[in-house]
Amino acid sequence: MSTPIPAGSLRPTRTSTISLAGADVLLADRDRSRPFLLLHGGGGAATMAGFADLLAERTHSRVLLPTHPGFGGTNRPDALATTKDLAATYIALLDAFELSDVTLIGNSFGGWVAAEIALLGSPRVSGAVIVDGIGIEVADHPVTSVSGLTPAELAQLSFHDPTRAPRPPAGGGPGPSPDVQALIGYAGPTMSDPTLAGRLGAVELPVQVIWGESDGIVSPDYGRAYADALPHSTLTVLPRTGHLPQVETPEELLGAILDH
Amino acid sequence: MTTPLAVTRIAHASQLIAIGELRILTDPWFTQTATYYHGEPVARAVESLGPIDAIVISHEHYDHCDLDALVAGGLDRSTPLFGPGTVTALAAAKGFTNLHTVEAWESARVGELTVTATPGQHGVPEVTFVISAHGRSVFFGGDSLRVPELDEIPERLGPIDLAILPTNGLCIRPAGLAQVVMDAEQAAELTAVLQPALAIPHHYAFHSGFLGDRMITRADQNPRHFTAALALIAPEIASRIVLPGVEVSVP
Numbered sequence: 001m002s003t004p005i006p007a008g009s010l011r012p013t014r015t016s017t018i019s020l021a022g023a024d025v026l027l028a029d030r031d032r033s034r035p036f037l038l039l040h041g042g043g044g045a046a047t048m049a050g051f052a053d054l055l056a057e058r059t060h061s062r063v064l065l066p067t068h069p070g071f072g073g074t075n076r077p078d079a080l081a082t083t084k085d086l087a088a089t090y091i092a093l094l095d096a097f098e099l100s101d102v103t104l105i106g107n108s109f110g111g112w113v114a115a116e117i118a119l120l121g122s123p124r125v126s127g128a129v130i131v132d133g134i135g136i137e138v139a140d141h142p143v144t145s146v147s148g149l150t151p152a153e154l155a156q157l158s159f160h161d162p163t164r165a166p167r168p169p170a171g172g173g174p175g176p177s178p179d180v181q182a183l184i185g186y187a188g189p190t191m192s193d194p195t196l197a198g199r200l201g202a203v204e205l206p207v208q209v210i211w212g213e214s215d216g217i218v219s220p221d222y223g224r225a226y227a228d229a230l231p232h233s234t235l236t237v238l239p240r241t242g243h244l245p246q247v248e249t250p251e252e253l254l255g256a257i258l259d260h
Numbered sequence: 261m262t263t264p265l266a267v268t269r270i271a272h273a274s275q276l277i278a279i280g281e282l283r284i285l286t287d288p289w290f291t292q293t294a295t296y297y298h299g300e301p302v303a304r305a306v307e308s309l310g311p312i313d314a315i316v317i318s319h320e321h322y323d324h325c326d327l328d329a330l331v332a333g334g335l336d337r338s339t340p341l342f343g344p345g346t347v348t349a350l351a352a353a354k355g356f357t358n359l360h361t362v363e364a365w366e367s368a369r370v371g372e373l374t375v376t377a378t379p380g381q382h383g384v385p386e387v388t389f390v391i392s393a394h395g396r397s398v399f400f401g402g403d404s405l406r407v408p409e410l411d412e413i414p415e416r417l418g419p420i421d422l423a424i425l426p427t428n429g430l431c432i433r434p435a436g437l438a439q440v441v442m443d444a445e446q447a448a449e450l451t452a453v454l455q456p457a458l459a460i461p462h463h464y465a466f467h468s469g470f471l472g473d474r475m476i477t478r479a480d481q482n483p484r485h486f487t488a489a490l491a492l493i494a495p496e497i498a499s500r501i502v503l504p505g506v507e508v509s510v511p
Contacts, residue, residue: 002293002294002295003293004291004292004293004322004326004328004329005291005292005293006290006291006292006305006329007271007289007290007291007292007298007302008292008298008301008302010292034470100297101297101469101470103469103470103471121294122294123292123293123294124294125294126294126295126297126468126469126470126471126472127295127469127470127471127472127475128471129471204294204295205294205295205471206295206468206469206471206472206474206475206476207471208471208474208475232434232475232476234475
């Protein structure tokens with residue numbers, strides 16, 4: 001249980017006076033729209049954008065999708081050195097937005113970020129969905145290295161059906177590919193933290209672990225180990241799905257979350 | 261002349277019951293955590309409760325026994341506190357000094373106020389209460405299951421003016437959906453036995469967060485299921501769904 005705080009203090013009614021065409025309107029604004037924080041993996045925010053739209057439209061929710069600093073050409077300050085630092089930054093984001101009952105949804109590296117946020121014990125975060133996450137070390141089930149892979153090789157590992165992978169742009173160029181440098185900047189070359197699995201035993205939040213049956217980056221057995229490391233978790237395996245369920249089978253992912 | 265009886269629901273199962281000049285606080289819960297949400301405003305802060313003559317607490321769960329919030333809010337720890345032994349032991353450890361341990365069918369009296377513990381069941385030791393003073397009586401159902409012994413209340417303790425009952429039928433998912441709180445129909449059935457002048461549902465807005473509602477708890481959040489069930493079983497009994505902070509007078 002997170003430390004109790006005064007009821008209603010996280011997301012207070014905002015009262016303000018709005019000036020509209022000469023009229024001052026005293027307004028009390030109560031916002032209980034359901035917040036989700038989406039945490040992308042090595043492929044960047046683009047791998048989450050379509051699912052963010054689906055989630056927001058279908059559930060009439062507020063969906064926040066930050067780009068991890070350092071991805072997509074953005075700057076990563078030196079102070080943001082590790083996955084834990086990134087997690088603390090996102091708690092600060094939720095504080096700044098005065099949100100509560102926030103559900104984290106993280107894919108791949110974003111699943112690791114979600115786990116680190118859950119470990120920080122913020123009262124603003126009520127649960128996490130880890131989708132084909134990385135970060136733990138599991139004997140005999142290593143994380144497949146994505147360094148130096150061709151897009152075709154990567155698609156083969158990341159998708160149940162590689163023909164469903166997003167196509168490279170018509171004008172040439174490499175097309176969608178993981179931002180390996182940005183990723184390794186946080187995750188390190190092994191893309192794991194040997195202490196994470198042990199630390200997950202302290203997570204008090206409910207965590208839904210969802211895994212693509214055909215994930216070639218981190219196997220379903222790795223996913224089972226992830227769920228086993230979390231005290232309050234369930235594991236859902238999605239058939240005919242790889243490492244990026246939100247791209248390959250987004251409706252099935254949404255259904256697994258909503259119908260749980 | 262009949263002594264005035266009024267109740268103000270603060271939130272969840274926290275009620276401020278006034279019998280004449282006596283003011284009684286039930287099952288205090290004034291804080292929240294990552295997976296415990298009132299799901300409704302908390303109408304009073306501890307600091308603004310005003311004078312409290314007695315506290316009654318049904319069981320030790322956080323959302324009914326938020327003693328830390330009472331202490332933080334400066335509530336006088338010499339206020340008489342009634343509850344089962346599990347609760348009074350906790351309260352003693354928090355510095356409360358005027359403790360009255362009551363298990364099922366035991367009574368304690370402070371001045372004009374008599375608090376009788378009535379049976380309860382919830383997975384941890386729980387009692388319900390009949391709170392009486394000046395010829396007025398309130399049944400407080402905490403968040404108990406409906407246990408058959410509760411049907412003995414009218415015979416053993418006389419008529420009830422006001423019945424306050426939980427209605428969400430809370431089930432714990434990791435425990436195989438074990439039910440731990442009476443549901444709306446069970447609350448209506450108990451109300452029909454108690455025959456109060458007025459029945460008020462509580463303990464229904466609570467939730468565990470988006471994932472918590474899917475992975476930890478399952479509960480009925482609609483209090484109209486109680487009033488509808490009661491209208492079928494015992495249409496002669498008045499019921500009222502009350503927003504937090506609204507004072508209701510009981511005829």
